[in-house]
Every structure is written in structure tokens, then in C-alpha cells.
Amino acid sequence: MRLAILDHGHGIRAKAMFVLIRIFSGHPVVDAVKLAFYRPSFYRGGGLTQEAMRGRSEWSVADRELMAAYVSKVNETQFCIAAHTATSSLAYNDGAKVSAALADLETAPLSEPLRATLRMLGKLTRENSVDADDMRGVLAAGASEQQIKDAIAVAFAFNVTDRLADVFDFAVDDLVAINAGAKYLLARGYR
Amino acid sequence: MSDITSLHSSLVARVLEGEGRASPETRRAAFDNEGLPEPLSTFVDKVAHRARTVTDADIGTLKKAGLSEDQIYEVVVCAAIGRATRQYQNALAALSAVTGRN
Numbered sequence: 001m002r003l004a005i006l007d008h009g010h011g012i013r014a015k016a017m018f019v020l021i022r023i024f025s026g027h028p029v030v031d032a033v034k035l036a037f038y039r040p041s042f043y044r045g046g047g048l049t050q051e052a053m054r055g056r057s058e059w060s061v062a063d064r065e066l067m068a069a070y071v072s073k074v075n076e077t078q079f080c081i082a083a084h085t086a087t088s089s090l091a092y093n094d095g096a097k098v099s100a101a102l103a104d105l106e107t108a109p110l111s112e113p114l115r116a117t118l119r120m121l122g123k124l125t126r127e128n129s130v131d132a133d134d135m136r137g138v139l140a141a142g143a144s145e146q147q148i149k150d151a152i153a154v155a156f157a158f159n160v161t162d163r164l165a166d167v168f169d170f171a172v173d174d175l176v177a178i179n180a181g182a183k184y185l186l187a188r189g190y191r
Numbered sequence: 192m193s194d195i196t197s198l199h200s201s202l203v204a205r206v207l208e209g210e211g212r213a214s215p216e217t218r219r220a221a222f223d224n225e226g227l228p229e230p231l232s233t234f235v236d237k238v239a240h241r242a243r244t245v246t247d248a249d250i251g252t253l254k255k256a257g258l259s260e261d262q263i264y265e266v267v268v269c270a271a272i273g274r275a276t277r278q279y280q281n282a283l284a285a286l287s288a289v290t291g292r293n
Contacts, residue, residue, distance in 0.1 A: 002250050005260045039261075042209060043268050048198040055194070076243050120282075128274075129281045132288040145290050149283070153195040156279040163271035166242035 001031055002169045006038050014038075025184075027177040031079070031170035032161075045160060049190040052153040059150055061186070062091035063114055066098055067154045070118050073102050074125040077162035079170035084158075086182035116141030117151045124155055203276065206269050212261040213269075221266045222273030230256055231266065238267055239274040 001007045010018070014037040018029045036046055053064050065088035072080035085102065089095035100108035105118055116138045124130045138148055173181065207218050220226045224239045230252050237245055253263050287293055 002245075002247060003260045003264055005264065009260075038264075041205075042211060042265065043206060045202065048195050048202055051195050051198055124278055124282050128278055130285045132285050135286045135289045139289065145286065145292070148286055149194075152279060152282045152286075155282070156195065156199070156275050159275035159278055160271045163238055163242040163274065164267065167238055167245045167267050167271070169245075169247075 001034065001171070002167070006031070006034050006168055010034070010037055025180060027173070027180055030173055030177070030181055031168070032083070032165070035164060035168065035170075045157070046190045049157040049161070052150070052157045054189045057150045058144060058147050059114075060091070062088055064150075064154050065091050065185075066101055066114075067118065067121060067151055068158045069098065069102060070105075071121055071125050071155050071158040072162050074122050075159070075162040075166070077165050078172050079165045080158060080162050082172050082178050083181055083185075086178045087185045090179070090182045091186055112141045113138075113143035113147065117143050117148065120148075121151055121155045124152075125159060199276070199279070203272060206265070206272055211265050212259060213265045217262075218265055218269045221269040222276075224270060224273060231258075235266065235270045238270040242271070 017037070018034075021027075021029050021033070035043075053068070054061065057064065059067075065084050069081060069084035069088050072084060081102075085098055089098045092098065097109055101110055101118065105115060105122070108115070110118070120130055120134050120138050123134060135148065139145070143151075172178075203222075207222060208215060211218060213221075217227070217231070221231070221235050224235055227235055234245075234249055234253060237249065250263060254260075258266075283293075
């Protein structure tokens with residue numbers, strides 16, 4: 001972590017919670033959690049991320065976790081690629097599908113609405129803008145207007161989180177800890 | 192359906208106008224990626240467009256210029272939310288242009 005305050009500057013309640021996390025999970029506290037509990041009155045992005053990732057949607061939780069992994073791949077944010085590849089793989093119970101989507105979107109075994117949506121999110125993330133023709137393409141592939149809005153919300157959450165993970169230099173955990181984190185995100189979410 | 196509209200508005204208001212160690216003017220300029228003095232200007236542009244290339248030396252430069260870690264933290268959060276907000280609003284506008292609805 002590049003700022004010492006994000007490692008050691010928490011209040012006493014957060015520090016006590018980190019001790020409990022270490023004891024009960026058997027893993028160190030991941031950097032994303034340290035960020036979430038640093039001065040929560042200032043940033044506190046968890047509520048928005050929870051709504052985007054776990055609120056009611058025609059997209060499944062697995063689909064939205066794949067969107068998070070895909071946006072993170074375009075941003076080249078290693079921490080978030082690892083975390084959300086694992087979470088999406090667990091949610092689909094199909095790691096090969098997630099790997100295929102991240103390796104080559106056009107040939108991966110995905111529904112056409114999801115493929116077109118990921119394509120649009122990739123362009124938005126890479127080029128910072130999309131246009132009406134891009135949206136017509138996603139609608140023509142079968143995604144609903146609301147599904148597009150829901151996907152844009154996921155992209156917002158991860159275009160923030162990826163930047164914070166990169167600038168603050170989140171450590172990429174070992175595979176056992178990443179999979180434990182994925183189970184936690186599916187069971188408890190982002191709050 | 193999930194709706195982050197009000198959560199987004201309150202998040203932006205909190206980081207720009209809530210209690211902070213960096214001035215509201217600096218936080219707003221970081222959010223907009225516009226009108227900051229050096230070395231903040233170069234740094235915030237990097238956060239917005241090439242976040243993965245930020246280095247320890249970039250943070251060191253800001254500290255040498257007199258910024259505290261909390262001020263740097265706030266500037267980074269505002270810059271990230273600002274960039275993502277412009278992407279988010281662009282995408283919603285592109286969708287509205289097709290559907291005719293907000």
C-alpha cells in the first residue's frame with residue numbers, strides 16, 4: 001500500500017475488526033478492506049458498489065462479477081482482475097467460461113446480450129466514451145434498456161475502484177486468500 | 192432494478208463538499224482534472240488516464256511539495272470518481288439518445 005495511513009491510520013474500532021478478521025478468516029486483511037474502512041465518512045463507496053453488484057437486476061450476480069473482471073482487465077488492474085475473476089468463476093461455477101471471456105470476448109461461450117454489453121463496457125473504459133451506435137448495437141443484441149443502465153453502474157463502480165487499487169498499489173493476494181475473498185463477496189457482498 | 196443515481200449523487204457530494212483535509216477547491220479541481228497547479232496537475236491526469244503507471248516516486252513528489260497523506264488520499268479519490276463519473280454520464284447520454292428517455 002503506497003500510503004501508510006491506509007495500512008495503519010484506522011480508528012480503534014476498525015483496528016479491532018481487522019484483528020477479528022485475521023483470527024477468524026486465517027488470512028491477512030486485504031487492501032480493499034483496509035481502504036473501505038479508512039475514514040468511511042469521506043469515501044464510503046461500498047453502498048453504491050453493493051447496489052450495482054447485488055441490487056435487483058436482470059443480470060445475475062455472476063454476470064455482474066464478470067463485468068467487474070472485464071472492466072478491470074481493460075484497466076489492467078491486477079488486484080481487481082484476480083478478485084473478480086475468482087468471484088465470477090465461483091458464482092457461475094464455471095471458471096472456463098470466465099477465462100474464455102477475458103481471453104477473447106468474441107469467441108467465448110456467452111449469451112449475445114452479455115457479449116455485446118461487455119464489448120460496450122470495454123470501449124467505454126478504454127476510450128472514455130461510447131455513442132448512440134454502440135448502444136443500438138447492445139439493444140439489437142437483446143439487452144434491455146435497464147440491463148444497459150445496470151451494466152453502466154457496474155462499470156462506474158469499477159472504474160473508480162480500479163484506479164484506487166492501482167494508485168494505492170493494492171497487493172495481489174495468494175490464490176487461497178483470493179478464493180476465500182470470493183466466497184466472502186458472494187456470501188456478504190460489498191457493505 | 193438496481194439504481195445508483197441517488198447513491199452516486201451523495202457520493203460525489205460527500206467527497207467534494209464533506210469534511211476533508213484538502214480544500215474543496217482542490218478536491219473539485221481534482222474531480223474535474225482541470226485547473227490544478229503542478230505537481231498535482233500531472234499527478235491527477237495520471238490517476239484519471241493512466242492509474243496503473245503511478246509510482247512511489249509520484250507520491251514522493253507530492254509529499255515533497257507539502258501535501259499530507261490524507262490530502263493525497265482525498266485528491267486520488269476525487270480524481271478517480273471524477274473520471275468515472277464522466278464515463279458514466281457519457282454512457283447514460285448515449286443510451287438516452289437512442290431511447291429518448293433519461
